[in-house]
Each structure stands twice: as structure tokens, then as C-alpha cells.
Amino acid sequence: MRELLMEIQGISKTYGSDSNKVQAVDNVSFDIERGSWTAIVGPSGHGKSTLLQIMGGLDRSSAGTIILDDKNLSQLNNRQLAQLRANKIGFVFQFFNLLPHLTALENVVLPLWLNKKWLNEKRLNGKKDLQKCLALLERVGLADKANNLPSTLSGGQQQRVAIARALVNEPDILLMDEPTGNLDSVSEADVLALFKELNDQGSTLVLITHSSAVASCAEREIELIDGRLCKEVSA
Amino acid sequence: MNIWILVWRNLLRRKGRFIFTLAGVGIGMAAFVALLTIGQGLNHQIQQQAQGLGANLVVTPKGWCAYEQISVLTGEQLPEAIPMKEVIKIQALPGIKAIPFLNERTAFRNRPVPVIGIPEVEMWALHQWSLASGHYFKDPNDKSVVIGSGIAQQFDLKPGDQFRVRGHQLPIIGILNETGTKDDVAAFLTLSVTQSIYDVKDMVSFVTVQVEDLSHLEAVSLKIQEIANVAVVSDKQLVSSILAIVGSVGSAMQAVAAVGILAAAFGIINTLLTAVYERRREIGILQALGGQHSTIFATFILESGIYGLLGGIIGIFLGTLVTFWFGPALMENPFTASLQQNPIPSLDMMTLIYTVLLSILLAIVAGLYPAYRAAKLSPVEAMRYA
Ligand SMILES: Nc1ncnc2c1ncn2[C@@H]1O[C@H](COP(=O)(O)OP(=O)(O)OP(=O)(O)O)[C@@H](O)[C@H]1O
Numbered sequence A: 001m002r003e004l005l006m007e008i009q010g011i012s013k014t015y016g017s018d019s020n021k022v023q024a025v026d027n028v029s030f031d032i033e034r035g036s037w038t039a040i041v042g043p044s045g046h047g048k049s050t051l052l053q054i055m056g057g058l059d060r061s062s063a064g065t066i067i068l069d070d071k072n073l074s075q076l077n078n079r080q081l082a083q084l085r086a087n088k089i090g091f092v093f094q095f096f097n098l099l100p101h102l103t104a105l106e107n108v109v110l111p112l113w114l115n116k117k118w119l120n121e122k123r124l125n126g127k128k129d130l131q132k133c134l135a136l137l138e139r140v141g142l143a144d145k146a147n148n149l150p151s152t153l154s155g156g157q158q159q160r161v162a163i164a165r166a167l168v169n170e171p172d173i174l175l176m177d178e179p180t181g182n183l184d185s186v187s188e189a190d191v192l193a194l195f196k197e198l199n200d201q202g203s204t205l206v207l208i209t210h211s212s213a214v215a216s217c218a219e220r221e222i223e224l225i226d227g228r229l230c231k232e233v234s235a
Numbered sequence B: 001m002n003i004w005i006l007v008w009r010n011l012l013r014r015k016g017r018f019i020f021t022l023a024g025v026g027i028g029m030a031a032f033v034a035l036l037t038i039g040q041g042l043n044h045q046i047q048q049q050a051q052g053l054g055a056n057l058v059v060t061p062k063g064w065c066a067y068e069q070i071s072v073l074t075g076e077q078l079p080e081a082i083p084m085k086e087v088i089k090i091q092a093l094p095g096i097k098a099i100p101f102l103n104e105r106t107a108f109r110n111r112p113v114p115v116i117g118i119p120e121v122e123m124w125a126l127h128q129w130s131l132a133s134g135h136y137f138k139d140p141n142d143k144s145v146v147i148g149s150g151i152a153q154q155f156d157l158k159p160g161d162q163f164r165v166r167g168h169q170l171p172i173i174g175i176l177n178e179t180g181t182k183d184d185v186a187a188f189l190t191l192s193v194t195q196s197i198y199d200v201k202d203m204v205s206f207v208t209v210q211v212e213d214l215s216h217l218e219a220v221s222l223k224i225q226e227i228a229n230v231a232v233v234s235d236k237q238l239v240s241s242i243l244a245i246v247g248s249v250g251s252a253m254q255a256v257a258a259v260g261i262l263a264a265a266f267g268i269i270n271t272l273l274t275a276v277y278e279r280r281r282e283i284g285i286l287q288a289l290g291g292q293h294s295t296i297f298a299t300f301i302l303e304s305g306i307y308g309l310l311g312g313i314i315g316i317f318l319g320t321l322v323t324f325w326f327g328p329a330l331m332e333n334p335f336t337a338s339l340q341q342n343p344i345p346s347l348d349m350m351t352l353i354y355t356v357l358l359s360i361l362l363a364i365v366a367g368l369y370p371a372y373r374a375a376k377l378s379p380v381e382a383m384r385y386a
């Protein structure tokens, strides 16, 4: 039995008011264990991204609770949620979402800057921060691209930089919304291999995907239809 | 490496927009600097002229207007309105030195030149004159001329040259050292010679009074008005009434500067709002990565503050250039027009520091609304824009 990391209990999310109400997520419950790898699948527009954003503290649920590390996310204020995102959660997005005017290395170090009281703490850890980020870039196979701007990298390379960025604060859980959705098959295999490696080393992964190949790599699949948890398949 | 890199890179992303916004701030602040330095230069000049008067009180005919009072400082022609017998009454008062002036005017080589009749001995002592060349009046009826250094330079005159006053050929006997006051641009004759040349026996234009004990200033002023049929103003009143006239010109310039600065502030707001709109997705990313609202807010305030800092510095350079190139023309007004040389704009360190601080403050205030807009974006909403 592995340690329980996140409990999702009866999560619902509705958008809009009375007349044009959308029930994006409807009473979803499941658990995530530390070190597990979960794939969320389902047709387009059926609430996958909404659920992931709520799990990561980017959005708030209309009902239900999420417990991460003994904290009930719906009871945290905005400041505490930002802190939680900084310390416990790593996000990876479909469109890589690197800041275009920062180099690969600067993109990776960015969460560390954001996490600091940016006016008084600057030089002391600067060197250590950079070394740590370089090591991460090396881990995703991009040590030689550290000073490249995102526009000079391929899609697969950009996504690997984004993964390195998500890892820099040593999060408890990686939440990824279609991380391979914009990659060709070669890059997809590349990134998938990286996920396997991370998962083998103990990282907890949750990813949304439309690709059955990607989904089959995960140890379990959760399907969302009309915002409801439809079936749970464990490998 | 820290958040400053992010701010700086953001700033330089749209180079054209950066440069134009900065130019707006720079020009606005330049107008401000030009206004301040020109105003200070003018002020300085007026104070200097007032000091050159060497007196605490000025006795004038009753009912003089401010323009006539200005002429006391500039050496312009004035009506001969105070009879000598009043002057003698005033001079008899204890604890004061009263010196009568007769301000006339002549034309020399088609240029107007103030001709000032003075009691030569008292004037020499009071204004602490010294001679650059030649010698001084020998007695009250010496039919000769002593000229200021500015006049000597303007017309290239030396002792021994002739100076024509109202048809009378008079020899120039001495040239004064530079004083920095209107004495530099006047020709001096003894009072009685002036009175006879201009045919105004026993009349003077005004009288300056130096009071030995300043605590008696008010009493002396009242006493003079009691014994003689004249008006009395203090040098301070004189300066303030001149500043009131110059000030009305100044407030027009202030309005121009205010509009310039305001336009610059709106330029910053506009640029930053556009940036917030363009970067809303990135703002969402920053939030997803754990950035606090306050951090997002700060990045925009810093960006805005940099506009202020750089704009202020540019404004100082631009403003200083404008002041020294166009300042003299910009300073044309009733006071400066009557000065032979235009006032030199004055520039000091405090003005410069003040300008940069004001510029930064202004930019930060302008940045508040865009920064607020950025900070209140919700992370999900910000990221929805692919
Ligand atoms: N801010 C919003 N306001 C209103 N409706 C929304 C909002 N965000 C999402 N929705 C709706 O909620 C539903 C779920 O959207 P969501 O993005 O979670 O779907 P998804 O499963 O991620 O789809 P896809 O696979 O296309 O990314 C959709 O019907 C969508 O239109």
C-alpha cells in the first residue's frame, strides 16, 4: 500500500448562472497515491481541464473538497493557494507556456524567483539556484540549450524545458494538461520516456491525454464523460 | 538573477513601444525641467537686480504702477516726478542714506541707452563701484560720462571717446568694472548735469533709501510718507510685484509643462494596459508557477517605475538643452525684455534630483491601475487565451 497523497471528494464545478449553466465537473471522487501515474481521458469539453485546474489550486470548485497533504484546498485563501502551487504542485501545459523572452535556463529558474521575497533575497542562493536548474535541464537532456530562447527550440524540447520548470520546486505532484498534445510522434516518445523515468524515481504524475498510447503508459485511466467519472481502469 | 531580469526583458520586448513611451515621458519631464530652470533663472536675475539697488526702500511718486516700479530695477526712462525739496527733506532724516536718481534715456548709434543721473559721491560708496579704466567724476558739475562695462563692450568704447546725450557731446572718462546688475548697461552722469541736459531743474525720478537699522524700516517708511508727498515701497515689495507680473507668464508655462507631464502619464498607462492585455496568458503562467498577486503587481509597478527613472533622466538632458538653446527666447516678458542681456537659466542639483523623483513617482502612480488589472486576473482566465 502506498501513501495517500490527494483525496478528491465529490468535486463539482458549474460555470455561468441559471439560464446558461454548464456543469463542467459533476460529483467526482477518487484518490491519488504518492508515486502513482494517473491518466485522465475523455471526449473534448467534458471537464478534464477544469478538474485538473481545481486539483492544482488554480480554480475553485463549486462543491466538494480536495485534501492535499492534510490541507483542504477550498479553505485556503488566494495567497495560500499560490504558496501551495509554488511548493507542492508542478504544472505542465499543452502549449508549453514558456515565457518567450526568457532563456530555457531562466524559464526553469523562474519559479524560484517567484517564490522568494524578491527584494531582499537575491545573490546568496543565486549560484545554487542556477546549478540546480542546470542539473534539471541535464536531466531532461537539454543541458546544451540552457541559453536558448524558446523560439529556437523544437516543440519537444520546449515541453521538456517546461517539465524541468515544473520540477524545480520539487513538487509532490505533477499535473499535466495534454503535455504531448502538440508534439510529433518522435517528441512524444521522448517526453513519454521522461515521464516513465520520473515516475520510476518516485514522482506522482497526473496527465490529461487524448492519445491511447500515452494513456496506456499510465498505471490507471480515469474517464470523464459529461463531467462525471465514468470508469476507472487500472493497468 | 531575480525578478528584475523578468521586468527588464518585459520592458524591452516591444522596442518601438518602449522607445515611444519613454520619449513621451522624457519630453514631458523636459518641459518641466525647462520651466523650473527658466523660472529660477528669472527669479535669480530679479533678486540680483534688487540687490544691485543697494537699498531697502524706494521712494516713488504717488500712484506708480508695477511697470514703473520694474523700471527702477531695469534703469528704464521714468517721469521726473519728485521735486528736490522733497528729497532734501528725506535726506535730513537720521539713520538713513537717501540717494536720488534721474532716469532718462538717449539713443547711441541707434540703440536705446539708459542715462542715469546720480549724486556721484554717494553712489560710488553705496554701489561699491570700481573702475576698469579711466577715472571718476571730479565734481558735481563734471560734464562727462562714466559707462557700465556692458555698454563699453557693446559699442567698443574707451575713455576719451565721445558720448552724445541729447545733442551734447560728452567725453567718456571712466568705465566701471562689471557689477552683474543694470549698472552694467547704463551711462552715468552727475545728477545736476543730467538735470540741466534734460531740462528738468530740481526734479528726480525716484529715491533709494538705505536704512542703517533694519528694525526701523517700517517706521522710516511711515516717516517719509508723513514729511513728503511721496509713496514708499520696500525692496521686497518691489521684487514681489515684479514676480507677480513675471509669474503670470510663468503660469502659462506651468500649464504647458503640466499638460506634457499628464500626457506622459497617460502614455505609460496606455502602454502598460496594452502589455497587461498581451501578457495575460503569461500572467496566468506566473500564477500557476506560484506567483502571488503581489508579485505580479510588483513586476508592473517596477516596469512603470523604470519608465519614470529613464524618462526623468532623459527629461533632464532634453530640458537642459532646451533651456540653454531656447531659454532666452522663452523668457521674453515685460521684465526680461527690458534687460539688455537675457537672464541665464540656472540649474542646480536639487532640481535634478527633484525631477527624477517626481518622474518616478508619477510613473508609479500611472502604473497602479495597469498593475492592479494584471494582479486581479484569475489564473484560469489568464490561461484560457491560447
Ligand atoms: N470559464 C468558463 N466559463 C464557462 N464555461 C466554461 C468555462 N471553462 C470551461 N467551460 C466549459 O466547461 C466544460 C468543460 O471544459 P474543459 O475545458 O474542462 O473540458 P476538457 O475536457 O478539458 O476539453 P478538451 O479536451 O477540449 O480540453 C466545457 O463545456 C466548457 O465549455
Ligand SMILES: [Mg+2]
Pocket (backbone or CB within 6 Å): A048, A049, A050, A177
Ligand atoms: Mg482541456
